[in-house]
Amino acid sequence: MRNSGAVLILTFIAKLILQAAGVSPPGKPRLTSCRSPEKETFTCWWEPGGDGGLPTTYALYYHLENSETVYECPDYRTAGENSCFFNKNDTSLWVNYNITVVATNALGKNISDPVEVDVVYIVQPNTPENVTAVVVHDEQGPFVRVSWEKPRTADTRSGWITLLYQLRVKQEKDKEWEVVGHLYNILHMLKWSKVAVVFYIPRERSLWIMITIFSVFIVLILTWTLNVKRNSVKLCLLPPVPGPKIKGFEKQLLKSGKSEEVFNTLVIQGFPPTTDYDELLVEYLEVYDNEEQELVLDGKDLSEDCMKSKSPSDSDSGRGSCDSRTLLLEKCMEGREGSGSGSDQHQYSQHGETSWASTESSESQGPEPGSPESADGCGKTWPVVFSSPQPQTHHHYQVGAAKPAYHSVPEILNHSSPHTTPSNYHQLHHQDIPQQEGRFSKPACRHSQSYNQFNLDGVGTPAPGVPPSPSLEYVEVQRVNPENMLLLRPLSDPNREPEGLDCAGEDYSKVKEVTNNILLLQRDTSHQCVDYYSQDLDNQADQCTTQQPPHPCKPAVHQSNSRMPHEGMRVMGNGYVDSTVLMPSY
Amino acid sequence: MSSFLPAVAVLLVALLCLDLHSRVASAPICTHGPSGCHVLSLADLFDRVIQHSARMHSLSNDLHSEFEQYFLPSKNHIGKIYHKCHTSSILTPNGKENAQKLAREELTEVILKLLMAWRDPLFQLHQSMAHQQDFNSFSSNKALEMGDMAHELRKGVEKVAERMRVLGMLGNSVTGLSAAEAMLPISDSGEAMSNYELLYCFRRDSNKVQNYLKILKCRIVPEHDC
Numbered sequence: 081m082r083n084s085g086a087v088l089i090l091t092f093i094a095k096l097i098l099q100a101a102g103v104s105p106p107g108k109p110r111l112t113s114c115r116s117p118e119k120e121t122f123t124c125w126w127e128p129g130g131d132g133g134l135p136t137t138y139a140l141y142y143h144l145e146n147s148e149t150v151y152e153c154p155d156y157r158t159a160g161e162n163s164c165f166f167n168k169n170d171t172s173l174w175v176n177y178n179i180t181v182v183a184t185n186a187l188g189k190n191i192s193d194p195v196e197v198d199v200v201y202i203v204q205p206n207t208p209e210n211v212t213a214v215v216v217h218d219e220q221g222p223f224v225r226v227s228w229e230k231p232r233t234a235d236t237r238s239g240w241i242t243l244l245y246q247l248r249v250k251q252e253k254d255k256e257w258e259v260v261g262h263l264y265n266i267l268h269m270l271k272w273s274k275v276a277v278v279f280y281i282p283r284e285r286s287l288w289i290m291i292t293i294f295s296v297f298i299v300l301i302l303t304w305t306l307n308v309k310r311n312s313v314k315l316c317l318l319p320p321v322p323g324p325k326i327k328g329f330e331k332q333l334l335k336s337g338k339s340e341e342v343f344n345t346l347v348i349q350g351f352p353p354t355t356d357y358d359e360l361l362v363e364y365l366e367v368y369d370n371e372e373q374e375l376v377l378d379g380k381d382l383s384e385d386c387m388k389s390k391s392p393s394d395s396d397s398g399r400g401s402c403d404s405r406t407l408l409l410e411k412c413m414e415g416r417e418g419s420g421s422g423s424d425q426h427q428y429s430q431h432g433e434t435s436w437a438s439t440e441s442s443e444s445q446g447p448e449p450g451s452p453e454s455a456d457g458c459g460k461t462w463p464v465v466f467s468s469p470q471p472q473t474h475h476h477y478q479v480g481a482a483k484p485a486y487h488s489v490p491e492i493l494n495h496s497s498p499h500t501t502p503s504n505y506h507q508l509h510h511q512d513i514p515q516q517e518g519r520f521s522k523p524a525c526r527h528s529q530s531y532n533q534f535n536l537d538g539v540g541t542p543a544p545g546v547p548p549s550p551s552l553e554y555v556e557v558q559r560v561n562p563e564n565m566l567l568l569r570p571l572s573d574p575n576r577e578p579e580g581l582d583c584a585g586e587d588y589s590k591v592k593e594v595t596n597n598i599l600l601l602q603r604d605t606s607h608q609c610v611d612y613y614s615q616d617l618d619n620q621a622d623q624c625t626t627q628q629p630p631h632p633c634k635p636a637v638h639q640s641n642s643r644m645p646h647e648g649m650r651v652m653g654n655g656y657v658d659s660t661v662l663m664p665s666y
Numbered sequence: 667m668s669s670f671l672p673a674v675a676v677l678l679v680a681l682l683c684l685d686l687h688s689r690v691a692s693a694p695i696c697t698h699g700p701s702g703c704h705v706l707s708l709a710d711l712f713d714r715v716i717q718h719s720a721r722m723h724s725l726s727n728d729l730h731s732e733f734e735q736y737f738l739p740s741k742n743h744i745g746k747i748y749h750k751c752h753t754s755s756i757l758t759p760n761g762k763e764n765a766q767k768l769a770r771e772e773l774t775e776v777i778l779k780l781l782m783a784w785r786d787p788l789f790q791l792h793q794s795m796a797h798q799q800d801f802n803s804f805s806s807n808k809a810l811e812m813g814d815m816a817h818e819l820r821k822g823v824e825k826v827a828e829r830m831r832v833l834g835m836l837g838n839s840v841t842g843l844s845a846a847e848a849m850l851p852i853s854d855s856g857e858a859m860s861n862y863e864l865l866y867c868f869r870r871d872s873n874k875v876q877n878y879l880k881i882l883k884c885r886i887v888p889e890h891d892c
Contacts, residue, residue: 119762120761120762146750168761168762168763171761172760172761173760173761174758174760174870174873174874175760198870200870200873235762236892237884237888237892238762238766238881238884238885238892239880239881239882239883239884239885239892240762240765240877240880240881242880289680293677293680293681296673296677297677300670300673300674300677303670304670307670
């Protein structure tokens with residue numbers, strides 16, 4: 081007890097003295113790396129931790145995994161300073177070595193941290209030998225031949241290790257090496273141990289196959305996409321062509337299955353035309369633009385909304401009329417038609433089914449009540465404007481040009497069902513001539529239509545409800561057929577054929593000229609917007625629904641000259657003109 | 667749409683046919699002898715199995731590295747306690763001379779024993795990895811592929827042995843392994859090995875198999891690549 085205590089004290093004092101002298105036990109050594117060049121031997125290196133001022137010796141100890149026997153390094157010299165070389169006999173593969181280094185000096189020792197090593201995973205071959213690069217001149221040009229030999233220590237003959245070579249080049253000024261050749265096939269590599277030529281192994285075939293497959297794939301995907309979107313593609317490439325429709329013929333009729341009505345609509349009564357025009361009540365329509373407008377007015381109460389809705393388009397010259405919407409008068413008056421259209425114009429005007437709104441003044445945009453603008457989802461009807469194609473009228477027009485009389489596109493009566501049309505018909509029929517304003521039923525696609533007739537230029541009979549003023553031209557109702565179509569003809573020309581002219585959307589049109597029994601209406605002063613619209617039943621529906629006028633502001637009859645060919649007009653015996661033929665090609 | 671599906675099927679088949687991976691498939695052995703059917707040479711067979719074993723080892727290496735990276739931070743294995751690998755009872759040459767001293771038959775048998783010993787453990791490894799949430803699907807798939815490859819490799823080596831036997835290179839001492847040879851990965855202490863330990867051990871054993879096959883090949887068909 082005393083002795084140990086004395087020993088301890090003495091040791092402590094000695095340490096202090098030694099520390100004062102600057103010596104200490106060695107620092108902790110550290111194993112830096114272990115490496116095997118050929119998988120048969122290996123070497124480990126360590127770095128000393130500091131000798132503490134005294135000569136220090138190092139010893140490496142190891143033991144194999146799961147074994148407690150500790151061995152010391154067999155060879156400290158072969159690999160140089162601070163190294164341990166394990167020869168073939170001492171090297172076991174696929175076994176973990178637990179290695180530590182112990183530094184010892186006079187004052188003590190220090191043990192490094194243990195390191196576990198499996199030789200198989202620390203294999204690093206030696207460098208290839210006799211590496212040479214020679215420039216060779218060939219008929220194809222100069223190239224570089226690089227040759228090398230395998231490292232001597234690597235035993236590839238027995239298959240013990242397999243070497244893979246990679247060629248890298250860089251120019252002197254470059255920093256990075258560029259890999260030039262990939263000799264990826266390990267087994268074939270060994271053939272090139274003596275001489276190696278740089279070459280590429282292009283996987284051409286696979287590459288082309290891949291490219292082909294991917295492009296086919298992409299084509300298929302595109303095809304499928306087109307297939308999926310085929311409808312919109314069709315719409316884009318092949319815009320729908322309106323199918324033929326029968327004017328005045330309602331699909332509803334077919335659906336409802338009432339054959340009578342169906343047949344009725346198909347039958348054109350009065351065909352062939354009879355010459356009993358005179359027997360009909362001749363109604364003259366007069367268009368005036370001033371105060372009489374109240375006549376039209378009724379339209380006002382008709383539907384304010386309709387008017388309003390119309391105005392926007394009307395104000396825009398050319399725009400409103402430019403699409404079929406404007407051409408068609410919408411059945412704003414859906415609810416209105418009910419009233420049986422009073423027997424006289426006043427009532428008639430109140431009827432709401434007709435409106436001459438446009439007769440009002442040219443300035444006003446003449447929205448017509450019930451003009452198509454307001455899309456309330458109802459069907460659209462074609463406003464019809466007739467004017468007498470009389471040359472006289474034309475003349476009159478000239479005269480009256482100063483006072484432009486616009487007649488608005490007559491509103492079309494909105495009949496919810498064809499049943500009502502007959503009543504209109506009657507109404508029309510019975511109205512007084514001069515005061516009469518034709519009732520117009522909207523030539524809605526679903527409804528029979530009647531044409532508004534009105535006189536242009538105020539020369540003719542005054543519009544209903546308005547004291548008749550001398551009108552320049554009269555348009556006479558030739559007859560009213562059961563479809564509520566008013567066939568007009570100019571008074572002066574018994575042969576003339578009435579035509580309905582539509583002026584898109586705009587409510588007024590001024591008769592520009594009359595040629596060939598065609599009345600040209602001019603809308604606004606700026607352009608003419610005249611559409612022909614055939615009274616043919618079969619064309620009507622078509623025009624109503626889908627057909628857009630051949631360019632809004634390109635009226636069918638553009639100028640007052642006879643652009644329309646006579647021959648182009650197919651005049652049918654019953655007084656209808658096939659407008660489709662008339663449509664000029666733009 | 668219906669016309670689209672066959673095209674897709676054709677494309678898929680074409681893609682599969684591309685030689686994107688070098689897969690070792692067992693070559694059909696002509697039991698009727700060299701005449702009458704096209705026979706792969708022994709060298710080709712060896713090449714195939716060696717490629718296969720290289721792929722298998724690379725997979726095991728990847729899995730082991732992933733495991734180590736994500737689950738075991740310390741790389742020096744300090745303080746690790748390993749269970750012995752269950753294949754440690756199989757005597758395997760641990761050096762070049764030892765391997766070269768072994769006869770062909772013995773070497774072949776060692777290879778087959780190793781491969782057989784790993785049949786069930788690899789399956790267990792895949793199952794356990796697939797069920798654990800820690801592993802992503804890639805790792806689990808690798809484990810599955812690894813197991814399949816071990817199985818294929820075993821079949822391939824058996825075929826090689828058969829061929830060698832036919833060619834008279836092998837004696838009759840190489841016997842087919844029975845199911846009794848299959849070993850369970852139970853360590854000395856009786857506990858089941860963990861996934862990491864399995865990966866650790868298989869990484870090593872797959873390297874052994876690859877090495878032995880190369881030695882065998884260069885011994886038997888040294889014409890090229892040796």
